[in-house]
Amino acid sequence: MNNPLYQFFTNDHRRIEKILEKAIADINNIKDEYYQEFRAGLLTHIKMEEKILFLEAQKANNNTPLPLAGELRLEHGAITSLMVPSPTADLIKVLKYVLEAHDLKEEKEGGMYEACESLTTNQTEELLEQLKNVTLTPIHPHNDAPIALEAAKRALLRAGFDYDKIVAEN
C-alpha cells in the first residue's frame, strides 16, 4: 500500500514509545535524560499533526474539520498538559493509557491518518518535505506546583479521561 504519510507518523509513534520505555524501564527511577527526549519528541509530533497534516487535510476538505479532529485536538491538549509536571508512576500510567487510545484513533483503518492521506494525495511529497524540516519543539522545565497537575486533570476530563479513575483501575 502506498501510504507514506501514514508510515511516517506511525513510525514516529513507535520511535517515541521506545524512548518512553527506556525512560521508565525502572518506574521508581525514571531516567530524566530519556524522559526529556520523549517529551520533545512527543510535542514535536503533535505540532507536526496540528500544524501540517491535520491543517492541510482540513484545507483540502473545503476547510471543514475532519470528523475526528475535535476529539484529537482535545487529547493533544490533555497529553501536552501531562508533560508539565514531573513524571510519577501514576502520571505515566495515565499517559500511556491516553496515548494508546489516541494513537489508535489516528492509526486505525478509517482513522485520522488514512483520512488525511487520502485528502492530500496531490501534495504528499511537499508535506513530507515540510515534515522533515520541522524543528524540535523546545521543552520547559517541569512545573510541580499542584496547580499544574490539576490543570492536566481538567484537560483530561475535557478529552473524556478521568485521571484518578485510570490510576485506580489500571
Ligand SMILES: [Fe+2]
Ligand atoms: Fe496525535
Ligand SMILES: [Fe+2]
Ligand atoms: Fe500521532
